[in-house]
Amino acid sequence: MTTPDAAELRRRTQDLLAAHPPAATDRTDFLRARFDAGLAWVHYPAGLGGLDAPRSLQPVVEAELAAAGAPDNDPRRIGIGLGMAAPTILGYGTDEQKQRFLRPLWVGEEVWCQLFSEPGAGSDLAALGTRAVRDGEDWVVDGQKVWTSSAHLARWAILIARTDPDQPKHRGISYFICDMTDPGVEVRPLRQITGEAEFNEVFLTGVRIPDSRRLGPVGEGWKVAQTTLMNERVSIGGARIAREGGMIGPVARTWRERPELRTHDLHQRLLTLWVEAEVARLTGTRLRQQLVAGQPGPEGSGMKLAFARLNQEISGLEVELLGQEGLLYSDWTMRRPELVDFTGRDAGYRYLRSKGNSIEGGTSEVLLNIVAERVLGLPVEPRNDKDVAWKDLAR
Amino acid sequence: MTAPTEETQAPDLLYSEAEDDLRAAVRSLLADRCDAPTVLARIESDTPYDPQLWKALAAGIGTAGLLVPEKLGGQGAGHREAAVVLEELGRSVAPAPYLTSAVVATETLLALAAQDGPVAELLGDLATGRRIAVLAVPFSAPAPDAAQPAGVVAGAVEGTVTGVADAATADVLLVPTTDGLYAVETGSAGVTVEPLVPLDLTRPLANVNLAKAAATRLADGASAVSAVRRGLLAGAGLLASEQLGLAEWCLTETVRYTRERHQFNRPVGSFQSLKHRMAQLWLEVVSARAAARNAADALATGSPDTPLAVAVAQAYCSKVAVHAAEECIQLHGGIGMTWEHPAHLYLKRAKADSIAYGTAGHHREAIAELVELPAP
Numbered sequence: 001m002t003t004p005d006a007a008e009l010r011r012r013t014q015d016l017l018a019a020h021p022p023a024a025t026d027r028t029d030f031l032r033a034r035f036d037a038g039l040a041w042v043h044y045p046a047g048l049g050g051l052d053a054p055r056s057l058q059p060v061v062e063a064e065l066a067a068a069g070a071p072d073n074d075p076r077r078i079g080i081g082l083g084m085a086a087p088t089i090l091g092y093g094t095d096e097q098k099q100r101f102l103r104p105l106w107v108g109e110e111v112w113c114q115l116f117s118e119p120g121a122g123s124d125l126a127a128l129g130t131r132a133v134r135d136g137e138d139w140v141v142d143g144q145k146v147w148t149s150s151a152h153l154a155r156w157a158i159l160i161a162r163t164d165p166d167q168p169k170h171r172g173i174s175y176f177i178c179d180m181t182d183p184g185v186e187v188r189p190l191r192q193i194t195g196e197a198e199f200n201e202v203f204l205t206g207v208r209i210p211d212s213r214r215l216g217p218v219g220e221g222w223k224v225a226q227t228t229l230m231n232e233r234v235s236i237g238g239a240r241i242a243r244e245g246g247m248i249g250p251v252a253r254t255w256r257e258r259p260e261l262r263t264h265d266l267h268q269r270l271l272t273l274w275v276e277a278e279v280a281r282l283t284g285t286r287l288r289q290q291l292v293a294g295q296p297g298p299e300g301s302g303m304k305l306a307f308a309r310l311n312q313e314i315s316g317l318e319v320e321l322l323g324q325e326g327l328l329y330s331d332w333t334m335r336r337p338e339l340v341d342f343t344g345r346d347a348g349y350r351y352l353r354s355k356g357n358s359i360e361g362g363t364s365e366v367l368l369n370i371v372a373e374r375v376l377g378l379p380v381e382p383r384n385d386k387d388v389a390w391k392d393l394a395r
Numbered sequence: 396m397t398a399p400t401e402e403t404q405a406p407d408l409l410y411s412e413a414e415d416d417l418r419a420a421v422r423s424l425l426a427d428r429c430d431a432p433t434v435l436a437r438i439e440s441d442t443p444y445d446p447q448l449w450k451a452l453a454a455g456i457g458t459a460g461l462l463v464p465e466k467l468g469g470q471g472a473g474h475r476e477a478a479v480v481l482e483e484l485g486r487s488v489a490p491a492p493y494l495t496s497a498v499v500a501t502e503t504l505l506a507l508a509a510q511d512g513p514v515a516e517l518l519g520d521l522a523t524g525r526r527i528a529v530l531a532v533p534f535s536a537p538a539p540d541a542a543q544p545a546g547v548v549a550g551a552v553e554g555t556v557t558g559v560a561d562a563a564t565a566d567v568l569l570v571p572t573t574d575g576l577y578a579v580e581t582g583s584a585g586v587t588v589e590p591l592v593p594l595d596l597t598r599p600l601a602n603v604n605l606a607k608a609a610a611t612r613l614a615d616g617a618s619a620v621s622a623v624r625r626g627l628l629a630g631a632g633l634l635a636s637e638q639l640g641l642a643e644w645c646l647t648e649t650v651r652y653t654r655e656r657h658q659f660n661r662p663v664g665s666f667q668s669l670k671h672r673m674a675q676l677w678l679e680v681v682s683a684r685a686a687a688r689n690a691a692d693a694l695a696t697g698s699p700d701t702p703l704a705v706a707v708a709q710a711y712c713s714k715v716a717v718h719a720a721e722e723c724i725q726l727h728g729g730i731g732m733t734w735e736h737p738a739h740l741y742l743k744r745a746k747a748d749s750i751a752y753g754t755a756g757h758h759r760e761a762i763a764e765l766v767e768l769p770a771p
Binding site for chain 1: 405406407408409646650653654661662664665666667670671673674675677678681682683684685686688689707710711759762763766767768769770771
């Protein structure tokens with residue numbers, strides 16, 4: 001099959017719409033049909049929801065479908081599956097794994113979560129201690145994970161665990177797909193700074209994972225995880241937004257609507273942040289133009305850094321702008337939300353939640369190291385953990 | 396999923412192949428003729444500007460006429476291309492009247508839309524680099540204020556303009572007056588150009604005294620005001636690209652130096668506290684590039700968003716250039732403070748640029764008005 005162009009994709013989309021009119025079709029049925037037509041993610045291979053088309057043509061399909069009022073797959077709800085699990089399965093999965101997992105993942109029938117971070121291994125993720133021990137055709141997993149978004153909703157998890165403690169930390173890790181409904185998987189809400197439990201702790205006790213659900217070779221899980229992490233940062237920093245589309249929006253609106261709150265000091269700070277938000281938006285636009293032009297740059301990790309800092313500064317300013325109201329908080333009730341809702345809640349929530357932006361998906365300090373070493377080519381710091389067996393590391 | 400229209404409506408923030416070629420030509424010329432020791436030697440001489448370099452740059456590669464249509468003797472290119480030239484000039488802190496003559500004076504004249512006569516003739520001269528013109532307004536004048544006009548007395552121009560960039564090198568002064576825009580030959584009677592001691596030695600400043608100087612009227616009052624505004628808007632917008640190039644040099648040099656310089660038995664660039672500062676600077680440079688390209692593209696396409704794009708670029712890029720130059724000095728340590736190392740040239744240019752065509756604060760005030768975020 002030749003690579004489809006925009007006209008071909010438009011034609012295929014029209015065919016899909018004709019065969020499954022959105023108004024008369026069940027949502028899930030429509031999404032399944034869309035996947036089977038290769039119009040889910042057009043750059044994926046044929047048979048796996050795509051058509052081997054250039055990634056830049058996805059908007060052609062989205063435009064046709066949006067115009068016809070077709071349902072979407074609620075991409076925010078299944079963000080971890082779409083952004084992290086899928087590219088990793090595509091890159092390292094067996095044919096069987098790809099066939100089994102990608103369709104329900106994309107359709108949103110199966111939610112995914114990510115069992116990576118541990119209480120003792122956050123920024124130093126490769127130091128993780130969750131063990132997977134081979135037992136016949138299975139691996140038996142014991143350990144504790146933390147900061148797991150969506151674990152309470154997830155059917156599947158991508159999991160990294162230590163399979164050889166005698167190897168240096170990066171070399172003794174393997175990568176698995178874990179069934180969250182299996183015995184031995186216990187999800188507990190982890191209440192956070194905002195008062196709600198958006199994340200979870202996950203306890204794994206004697207969980208049996210068949211070897212057929214391993215992704216990539218034994219002991220090479222760190223390499224596989226790099227694919228996941230790279231995609232995570234791109235998906236965190238790469239969102240497309242309109243002018244004033246991010247956190248600056250609510251502050252600018254409050255400024256316009258409530259002249260009584262204005263002070264000269266806040267005005268200067270607001271304008272400075274408005275400029276930085278606009279420049280970050282333009283930088284994101286340029287990044288996507290580079291991707292479309294086939295010149296992917298390392299700017300992805302940079303965008304995440306920029307947005308983390310901006311979100312924190314802007315939301316901090318917003319609390320101050322509100323003055324007396326800034327002393328109040330909407331609701332401290334312990335909830336377990338499906339999504340992080342930045343714009344729907346109040347300034348205090350945004351201020352507190354945005355503190356996580358420089359921690360989740362790689363701390364800003366780790367990302368600055370990545371930029372310094374991989375983009376600028378600065379020398380790595382001398383390290384003393386590289387050739388030491390994991391079991392001999394200080395903990 | 397978001398509507399997919401943004402990418403097609405969005406400004407083109409990348410570089411075209413032609414722009415890459417132009418960059419390569421300018422960079423190689425500057426590498427030959429304008430390396431740091433040459434610039435250092437020049438700025439201490441009586442003639443900071445090298446006429447041979449200008450000739451090669453303006454006429455040889457044809458950069459002076461990028462904004463001028465072909466039928467007026469130019470290259471018929473545009474602001475995006477001129478911005479690329481300015482990036483390279485910023486990268487080498489080149490002493491050349493490009494921004495003042497080929498951008499601000501040229502753009503001011505282009506706004507008059509003359510097909511023939513003295514304006515068209517002068518544009519042809521500027522486009523080929525045969526002559527140099529500067530707009531006689533203080534280098535610090537922000538676009539909306541359009542500077543302090545000199546007066547007109549019985550057909551001759553009378554008055555003083557302070558702090559004019561590149562006036563000492565100019566053949567022609569474009570003088571805004573309450574009565575319109577005039578061209579004054581710097582060689583004519585009644586014109587005194589008094590060089591000042593500038594902070595940035597690579598871009599000389601002078602006071603211009605006009606005592607009943609013979610002048611040719613180019614435009615009446617109203618057209619003059621809008622022409623000067625357009626000239627200064629283009630100047631501010633493309634200055635962002637000079638600031639980008641400057642910041643990029645500072646970052647590249649600092650990375651190179653800290654990789655090589657050893658202290659405490661390791662390259663100083665391996666210390667996390669320094670790495671983070673350089674990574675942060677990289678992020679600022681990447682962002683400055685998006686802002687500067689956005690301003691250049693808005694100017695090139697005549698977008699209604701141009702005043703905002705220019706103000707955003709200036710409010711952001713001037714800060715980045717100064718920060719990059721300051722970090723460059725600090726991370727070079729002692730050598731960064733010496734006259735023989737070129738870092739000080741970049742700091743002086745960056746700091747002067749942060750005042751040129753309006754400070755960041757001026758541009759933020761413009762933004763406040765443009766996006767309706769009024770002061771208390």
